[in-house]
Amino acid sequence: QVTLRESGPALVKPTQTLTLTCIFSGFSLSETGMCVTWIRQPPGKALEWLARIDWDDNKHYNTSLKTRLAVSKDTSKNQVILTISNVDTMDTGTYFCARAVDCTGAWFDPWGQGILVTVSA
């Protein structure tokens, strides 16, 4: 059974760097074809794709946020880490990680429960 869970701070101050960790089980990111993605959802708004990391360590980013995002993986710990630098209030929202079944598409299954992050002074 594949599961994912997000962890990180609930509150971050503007200009700080937000670090989120996705802890997963039921698959290995060293296995060919495996990918993990990050998606966020501002309160009451739509989903927004952020980043993806592939089994071969290739990384892909939302072009509008690319300069502030960094994704990495620790295969031995079954973890994927997302950092967002220089956060502001617009980064407030729920952050989800998910397995990207089709790495290049939008087929995500399953999703983590999500973590609500608030950016506020």
Add this chain to the structure above:
Amino acid sequence: QSVLTQPPSVSGAPRQRVTLSCSGGSSNIGNNAVNWYQQLPGKAPKLLIYFDDLLPSGVSDRFSGSKSGTSASLAISGLQSEDEAEYFCATRDDSLRGPVFGGGTKVTVL
């Protein structure tokens, strides 16, 4: 403003059939598979339809997906109170080089 356009809300009576639309363009829906997600209040999205019209194991066959040109649709037949949720369409956009989502449609059961 989302790349994919969905109506903000749709409502229907119990046992009725409703259809949700998702409109895009040639760089997204017109050239890539569409997936649908159901998000119950306060929960994470759940995969409902993948590759335009395929049902994941465990998803009720009251849900069905279709695609034509640059538009996709999700139909819910035999509407039930448990179907009250937000529904999002998603696909890859070749111009943006990544996945894009619709703005979501809130389904209300009258």
